[in-house]
Amino acid sequence: MNFWNKIDTLDRRWVYLLVAISVILPFILPVKLPVYITPETQQLYDAVESLPDSSIVMLTFDYYPSTIAETEPMSRVALHHLFRKNIRIVTVTTVPLGGPSMAEQVTREMAEQYGKVYGVDFVNLGYKANYVAVLKGMGSSIEAIYPTDNLSTPLSELPLMNEVKNYDDIDFIYVVADNGIVDYWISIVNALYGTPVGCGVTAVMAPKFYAFVSAGQMTGLLGGMKGAAEYELLLGQPARATTGMDAQSLMHLLIIGLVLMGNIGYFAGRRQKGKKA
Amino acid sequence: MRTTVPVVIAFLSGLVLAVSIFFRPDKTIIGQLEPELLVWVTIIGGFTLFLGAVSITRVNFNAVQRRKKGWGYSLLTLISVFVMALPSLLPSTWSPLFGDAEGSIYDWLFQYLDKPMMATMFGMLAFYIASAAYRAFRARSAEATILLLTATLVMLWRVPMGEAFLRSIHTALPEWINTYVMNGVNMAVQRGIIIGAALGAASMSLRIILGIERTYMGKG
Amino acid sequence: MLKNSKIIPILITAFFLFLFLTVEPVLARDSEESAFRTERINALVLVLVFSAAVLLYTRWAKQGKTLFVRKIPGIDAVEEAVGRATEMGKPVLFIPGLQELDDIETIAAISILGRVARITAQYETPLLVPVRYPLVLAAGQEVVEQAYTELGKRDAYNRDIVRYVAGEQMAFTSTVNGMMMRERPAANIFMGAFFAESLLLAETGNAAGSIQIAGTARPEQLPFFIAACDYTLMGEELYAASSYLSKEPLMLGGLKGQDFIKIIIVILILIGVILVSFNVGGWYYKLFEMA
Incomplete structure (x- = not known):
């Protein structure tokens, strides 16, 4: 058996x-190349930016803890942007395991940074x-x-929820998801109730949703960690996603290299077989 | 009887939910029935979680009792299920360790065991994607070669290092990929599949509502 | 009848356009007061046309009209895969996706499970069906039990063929991966809604040397299944699988109705492309907007 x-x-x-090495190496030797902002990310950013002061946004935590590396940076950029703009937030989740507690943990941590008050500036429905x-x-x-919020407080006791009866009172829905729920936010909520929906999804899911962005059913799209890194850049606050970009770069290059090598091996093997025949 | 009743229930529920879309909720009985039905669905959904707990306990308890192959894993599963579930079911007024609030046993297990384990499983995707791409991405035919080249371009476009490389060839190359590959070819294909799948789903739903398709109940 | 069926798409398209152009403006006048949402009449028309087409073709099928359905290699491979498992004396692993029972993909998968269970019952091949949701568990058990009972193989049926494994995606995946490596099933059949776990499952199955058939309507997971499985059902093929396997004319009628609507949609898209290209498509575009 020869080399090829x-x-x-x-x-x-x-x-x-090789994969393990290419993921670990960039954390030891960072490169930090500039990130290009795609029109889909810009559209989502602009949609939030154009919301007036005190608007109400529904932010979803529709992801499992398994994908936090990709999805949590998206939730964080969304919260940064919304709190910074003085927008009130209602968080919900359709994921039973981890969804409510992740929403609770991340939202409260960010709210503390911006001095926001639970029940007035944000609510977690669970x-x-x-x-x-x-x-x-x-x-x-x-x-x-949801007769009560995530911590079993009746909605009537939360001042923010007295202003929110249904989707008519929500100005924008910011979906962060790692599963098929995105389809329903578009086909049920946007189609039937007309509330604008913007999404942050895992990189694998993103190609499917370009069609919805183009049709106007989705207002902007963040695709995986790259999408979050672009948003961080727009906010002027480089964080987790920007740091992860080097590892992702090297990983993509490794896969391209492997595919190339595999093909050279494949053709070299075929040529040899041809010669023998 | 075992078939007729579920078919009638499926027909009525399906019809109400399909027709209610066309009526205002505050002005018609059908419109008012819809939210009512949806609340029922969420309540029933909550109860079904018990079915899962019963099944997982029965299957694994049987495996341990009969010392089936791999019974050790079943024992571990049983221990994990109860260690995670029991303290979270007890009221937090008894002890801060109970319930599911921050600082409880459930929260601790979730934060420091469950979450990293799940993230590890998802992280394994990187290894599997690399090995599957290496094995399957071969330029065996003209179509496969086009696929391979497009995939390479998109992979380069999605990361800063690849993008810097593409810009060194032509400054507008990343934008062209976004316009022609992602918003062009990709979008057209996705639309085709989405429309086809949506029609398939609608046709299947219609067959279920009308009781033509009963295989999901074990009939037909 | 055949001649008629060729002009029917054109006639119905014309009817569809006529309704849009005439009925909608009339009803829209008093839309605010009426209980009926006149602004959604376009969707109602589509629902009615679609239902009529499916029911019409089902009726024709019932009357004995021969309906051609193209060969779907992935579905034909199911029987072959079970045969292989029987020869090797190894089990068949069937996963009905990772979505709840209210998802139409899961219902399609459960229907296919019923067909697969008939084949495994016939050959007395062991079947393993891990599921993620309790309701899917109940439906799966019902379907498999019925298949074994109808084929007179009640004794071979075991309640734990269909088992609840874990409610969390990755816990489910790791359990099934372990199952694949320990039991080494001869065939893995993945049907329904899959997410990030698609490649984790399919790659493990590939490493375990199983023949693999997948089917999903999730376009984002198709590349992974295509890379790691022997056969893949794409999009609506998943929904067609149950009808195709049953070979019942009544079920095939639904498939033909669906194809007919697809022709109408293609015609409507082409009309739209032409109108928009000549910059006169604004009114046409509005017909398809839903409020």
Whole structure:
């Protein structure tokens, strides 16, 4: 077996080793190359930027703890932007495990930075089962679906919720998600109730939603950690996502290199077989 | 009877939810029925969680009791389920360790065990994507070659290092990829699949509402 | 009948446009007072036309009209995969996606599970069905039990064929991956809604040497399944699978109705492209807006 044959049939564990090195290395030796802002990120940023003072935005934490590396930076940039603009926030989640507590933890941490008060400037409604029913039900009455907030306080005791009865009182919905729930925010909430929806999704999911952005059903899109890094740049606050960009860069280059190597091995092997035949 | 009742329920619920979209909730009975039905659905959804707890306990308890192959894993699963669930079900007024607030046993296990374990599993995707791409991305035909080249361009475009490289070839190359690949070819393909899948879903829903499709109930 | 069916798409498109142009403005006049949401009449027309097409084709199918459905290799491979498992004496692993039962993809997957269970019951091949949601568990158990009972293999049925594994995505994935490596199923069938776990499952199955068939309507997961599986059902093929496997004319009628509507949509898109290209498409565009 010559070198190229070996390359063609390389044990997958060598690939795993290379991946590990290319993810760890940039944290030791950062490069910090500039990030280009895509029109989809700019559109989401502009949509939030154009909201008047004291508007009400529904921010969703529709992701599992498994994807926090990609999704949490998006929630953080959204919170930075919203609190900075003095916009009031209602958070919800359709994810049972971790959704409510992550919303609680991240929102309270950011609220503290901006001196915001729970119940007045932001509310965490938490989780309710059967997301399709929850999304549709909130169109008629949020209180019917969520009689209390995440910490069991009746909504009537929260000043902010006295102003929010259903989607008609929400100016914008900022969805951060790692699963199929995004489809329903568009096809149920935006289509039936007309509330503008902007989304931050994992990089894998992003290509699907370009069609919705183009059709005007989605107001802006953040695709994975790169999307969050672009938003951080727009806010002028480089943070977690910007730091992660080097590792992601090297990882992409490694995959391209591996694909190239695999193809050279494949063609070299075919040529040899042809010669033997 | 076992089939007729569920079919009638499916028909009525499906019809109410489909028709109510066309009526204002405050002016018609159908419009008012919709939010009512949706509240029922969320309540039923909550109850079904018990089914899962019963199933996971029964399957794993049987495995441990009969010393089935891999029963050790089942024992660990049972311990994990109860260690995580029991303290969170007890009222936090008894002790700050109970319930699910910050500082409780549940919160501690979630923050420091569950969360990193889940993130690790998701992180494994990087390894699997690399190995699958290495194995499957071969220029075996003209179509595969086009796919390979497009994938390479998009991968470069999505990261700063790749973008810097693309700009060194032509300054507007990243914008062209965004316009022609992502908002052009990609979008057209996605739309085709989305429209097809949506029609498939609508046709299936119609078959279910009308009781033509009953295989999901074990019939037909 | 065949001749008629060729002109029907054109006639219905004309009817559809006529309704938009005449009925909507009349009803829209008193839209604020009426209980009926006249601004959504376009959606209602589409729903009615779509339902009529599906029911019409189903009726024709019932009357004995032969309906051609193209071959879908991924579905044909299901029987082959179960056959392979039987020969090897190894189980078949079926995952009905990772979404709740109210998701239409999951219902399609449960329908396919019913068909697969009939084949495994027939050959007495072990079947493993891990699920993520309790309601899917209940539906899955019902479907598999029914399949085994109908084929007179009630004794071979075990309640734990369909089992609840974990409610969390990655906990589910790691359990199923462990199952794949320990049990080494001869065939893995992934049908329904999948997310980030698609490649984690399919790559592990590939490493375990199983023949793999996947089907999902999630475009974002298709590349992963295509890279790691032997056959992949794309988009609406997933919904067609249950009808295709059943070979029942009544079910195939639904598929034909769906294709017919697709032709109408293509015609409407082409009209739109032409009108917009000549800069006279504003009114046409508005017809499809929903409030």
